[in-house]
Amino acid sequence: xxxxxxxxxxxxxxxxxxxxxxxxxxxxxxxxxxxxxxxxxxxxxxxxxxxxxxxxxxxxxxxxxxxxxxxxxxxxxxxxxxxxxxxxxxxxxxxxxxxxxxxxxxxxxxxxxxxxxxxxxxxxxxxxxxxxxxxxxxxxxxxxxxxxxxxxxxxxxxxxxxxxxxxxxxxxxxxxxxxxxxxxxxxxxxxxxxxxxxxxxxxxxxxxxxxxxxxxxxxxxxxxxxxxxxxxxxxxxxxxxxxxxxxxxxxxxx
Amino acid sequence: xxxxxxxxxxxxxxxxxxxxxxxxxxxxxxxxxxxxxxxxxxxxxxxxxxxxxxxxxxxxxxxxxxxxxxxxxxxxxxxxxxxxxxxxxxxxxxxxxxxxxxxxxxxxxxxxxxxxxxxxxxxxxxxxxxxxxxxxxxxxxxxxxxxxxxxxxxxxxxxxxxxxxxxxxxxxxxxxxxxxxxxxxxxxxxxxxxxxxxxxxxxxxxxxxxxxxxxxxxxxxxxxxxxxxxxxxxxxxxxxxxxxxxxxxxxxxxxxxxxxxxxxxxxxxxxxxxxxxxxxxxxxxxxxxxxxxxxxxxxxxxxxxxxx
Numbered sequence: 001x002x003x004x005x006x007x008x009x010x011x012x013x014x015x016x017x018x019x020x021x022x023x024x025x026x027x028x029x030x031x032x033x034x035x036x037x038x039x040x041x042x043x044x045x046x047x048x049x050x051x052x053x054x055x056x057x058x059x060x061x062x063x064x065x066x067x068x069x070x071x072x073x074x075x076x077x078x079x080x081x082x083x084x085x086x087x088x089x090x091x092x093x094x095x096x097x098x099x100x101x102x103x104x105x106x107x108x109x110x111x112x113x114x115x116x117x118x119x120x121x122x123x124x125x126x127x128x129x130x131x132x133x134x135x136x137x138x139x140x141x142x143x144x145x146x147x148x149x150x151x152x153x154x155x156x157x158x159x160x161x162x163x164x165x166x167x168x169x170x171x172x173x174x175x176x177x178x179x180x181x182x183x184x185x186x187x188x189x190x191x192x193x194x195x196x197x198x199x200x201x202x203x204x205x206x207x208x209x210x211x212x213x214x215x216x217x218x219x220x221x222x223x224x225x226x227x228x229x230x231x232x233x234x235x236x237x238x239x240x241x242x243x244x245x246x247x248x249x250x251x252x253x254x
Numbered sequence: 255x256x257x258x259x260x261x262x263x264x265x266x267x268x269x270x271x272x273x274x275x276x277x278x279x280x281x282x283x284x285x286x287x288x289x290x291x292x293x294x295x296x297x298x299x300x301x302x303x304x305x306x307x308x309x310x311x312x313x314x315x316x317x318x319x320x321x322x323x324x325x326x327x328x329x330x331x332x333x334x335x336x337x338x339x340x341x342x343x344x345x346x347x348x349x350x351x352x353x354x355x356x357x358x359x360x361x362x363x364x365x366x367x368x369x370x371x372x373x374x375x376x377x378x379x380x381x382x383x384x385x386x387x388x389x390x391x392x393x394x395x396x397x398x399x400x401x402x403x404x405x406x407x408x409x410x411x412x413x414x415x416x417x418x419x420x421x422x423x424x425x426x427x428x429x430x431x432x433x434x435x436x437x438x439x440x441x442x443x444x445x446x447x448x449x450x451x452x453x454x455x456x457x458x459x460x461x462x463x464x465x466x467x468x469x470x471x472x473x474x475x476x477x478x479x480x481x482x483x484x485x486x487x488x489x490x491x492x493x494x495x496x497x498x499x500x501x502x503x504x505x506x507x508x509x510x511x512x513x514x515x516x517x518x519x520x521x522x523x524x525x526x527x528x529x530x531x532x533x534x535x536x537x538x539x540x541x542x543x544x545x546x547x548x549x550x551x552x553x554x555x556x557x558x559x560x561x562x
Contacts, residue, residue: 005358009344016346098342102403105306105336106359107328250326253309 003112010120019086023128026082030074031132035139038066064147067140068155068219075159076212079132080166083125084187087170090117091249092183100254110250118171118242125167129160148221155219158231162211165234166191168241175245175252208234259284259411259441260305264314267300267465274300276465277314282458284410287437289456289473290445291555297465298445299339302415305443306336319410332360335404335440339415341396345389349380349399352388353406360407367406374402378432394425401432405440412436414444418451430455449552459551461558468558473551480558481549482507483523485530487516488542500533514542519553 014020045057091114094100104110133156140146173186198209210230217224260282267275275297282288292298303309305316307325316323321330343352350371357367375381378398383391388399397417404412417433418426433455436442446452452459453473460470469480489496497511505522520526527546534541 001361001363002359005355008358009355013344013346098338098340099344101303101306101308101338102336102341102343102400103359104308105331105334105338106356107331107361107407108359109328110325251310254303 002106002108003116006108006113006116007119010116011123014120014124020124020127023082023086023124024131027079027128027132028135030078031071031134031136032139034071034074034136035067035143037070038062039143041066062144064140064144065220067136067144068147068152068216071136072155072159072212072216072219075163075215076209079163080191083163083166084170084184084191086124087121087167088174088183088187089180090121090171091174091245092177092180093174095254096179104254110252111246114175114242114246114249118168118245121167121171122164125163126160129156129163132156147219151218151221155215158211158215158218161231161234161238162208162215165194165208165238165241168238168245169194172241172245175249206230206233208237257284258282258317259286259319260288260443261317262301262314263316265301265304265311265316266313267297267304267309268312273465275304275311275314278462278465278467280460280467280470282411282441282443282460284441285437286457287433287442287444287455289452289459290443290462291447291449291452291459291551292445292462293447293559296462298462299415300465301462302336302338302413302443302445305413306334307331332407333410335407335409335412337397337400337404337412337414337417339419341400341403343388343391343396343399345387347388348385349375349388349391349402350384352399353402356403356406362406370406374405377405377435378402379428392425394421394428397421397425397429398432401429401436405436409440411441411443414442416446417444419446419448426451449550449555453551461555463559468561469554476554477549477551481553482519482521482557483526484547484549484553485518485520485526485544486547487518487534487544489514489516489537489540490542491540493537493540496537503529503533505529517553519549519557 039062042059042062045059049055049057104113133152137146137149137152169190170187173190174183177183177186194208198204198207204210205227206229208230210227211234214227214230258281260280262278262280265275265278278297278301290298290301300309304311305318305323307323310325318330319333321333323330347355353371353374354367357370362370375384378401380395380398380402383395388396391399401414401417414433418429421429430451433442433444444456456473458472459476461468469476471479492514497509497516500506500509500516500518505520505525506518507521508519510517530544534544
């Protein structure tokens with residue numbers, strides 16, 4: 001009952017404060033942007049070539065693969081920033097506003113409080129990503145006959161796991177930091193570390209960023225080995241971030 | 255011991271080199287309004303926070319309604335309602351929603367929580383604001399809502415941290431009247447540095463300073479035990495040098511002057527009664543009145559802090 005009350009409050013809060021609307025709108029925007037960009041880029045380049053003497057562009061006709069490529073780029077670069085912005089104030093914001101003492105003075109455990117907060121954010125992320133996926137797929141269907149649906153869904157599941165890792169890191173930062181600004185800086189730092197590790201030759205294969213290249217391959221129906229190590233590491237980072245947040249928060253003096 | 259609402263044994267809290275609580279021992283009986291008095295920084299808020307599990311003591315233990323307080327065990331908090339010094343709410347909620355939310359946290363079902371929310375809105379006189387967002391509430395309304403949220407689970411012990419210190423006179427009057435009414439149902443443990451509030455609503459008082467308990471007793475008991483006999487002397491016009499003259503007398507402990515009114519705390523009441531008329535006789539027509547009055551809690555408070 002108590003945990004249900006906390007989860008319900010998180011969801012209602014996201015709805016009423018319009019955080020959920022904004023999150024969904026931004027995700028849908030980037031979802032729609034992928035097929036539109038794939039469709040318009042050759043036209044733009046052709047126009048550029050026509051207006052610039054001596055420039056010739058030779059481009060293959062755009063396809064669903066271009067949509068997937070653009071979509072993955074958005075998921076890798078822009079949407080994690082949105083996730084960081086949404087999650088960085090989850091706990092630190094409550095600390096700053098002073099709303100925590102009255103809630104935590106009730107007969108609820110700190111673990112239940114954190115769990116409900118994370119679950120609320122994860123559900124919002126799932127909804128936003130779902131809408132992003134549907135909008136991108138629908139427009140791809142209209143413009144390019146769409147990518148193969150099974151692969152596209154699997155691609156989104158893997159990308160969703162990547163975003164969930166980013167969310168968990170931002171949530172950890174929000175629990176550790178005393179202010180939302182500090183949480184934002186820390187969360188961005190953790191994400192940057194993830195990107196740096198992902199760019200390293202050997203370690204990169206085990207980094208959550210490797211999930212995105214796997215997701216991209218699945219999206220265009222390319223065969224290839226799965227990045228199972230990256231999947232395992234991602235789940236481990238996710239778990240470690242949540243356990244870390246809980247271990248810190250249960251002893252935090254408020 | 256089972257009859258105590260709150261019991262602290264050697265409660266200690268250290269922040270680095272700062273000792274916020276220094277082995278505090280406290281026993282609060284049930285069904286009283288208990289004033290927890292002390293100057294700023296005495297350790298009142300720290301004690302409150304330990305009692306609701308927001309911070310952990312460095313040493314010692316605290317019990318509420320016989321159950322050991324622990325941050326890890328939320329069940330003890332079923333017996334406690336808590337109002338922090340500056341209650342902060344989710345501004346996007348209405349007071350009814352907030353109270354129903356708290357109802358869910360204390361284990362009430364949805365309909366029970368909504369019913370309890372309506373009862374409490376009535377009690378704290380916020381029924382007409384039930385559908386307004388808390389974000390637009392005044393300080394006094396927030397304070398009353400804060401008391402209401404502390405009462406949702408019908409707690410055995412209500413902890414109020416400075417419930418009236420930031421309110422205007424009307425807000426203060428309302429909150430104190432509410433506390434007065436609550437004493438019939440629950441134990442109210444109220445920290446404050448406003449002595450007039452304690453005089454008005456509390457039956458028992460503990461005074462702390464620098465994290466240590468200085469005294470604990472019933473209000474009257476405290477006056478008798480710790481306050482020096484007090485004489486009030488009123489003059490028609492200011493009497494230059496009178497305060498200094500009274501201060502120099504061997505049986506005078508302290509003289510406080512507020513305009514034409516002097517309060518004399520005597521070390522020896524019988525000598526003061528004998529000799530004061532002679533001293534005041536020199537004032538002639540300037541003397542309006544002099545009388546022995548009951549010492550106030552402020553007299554006790556100041557005296558204890560001076561002794562300490």
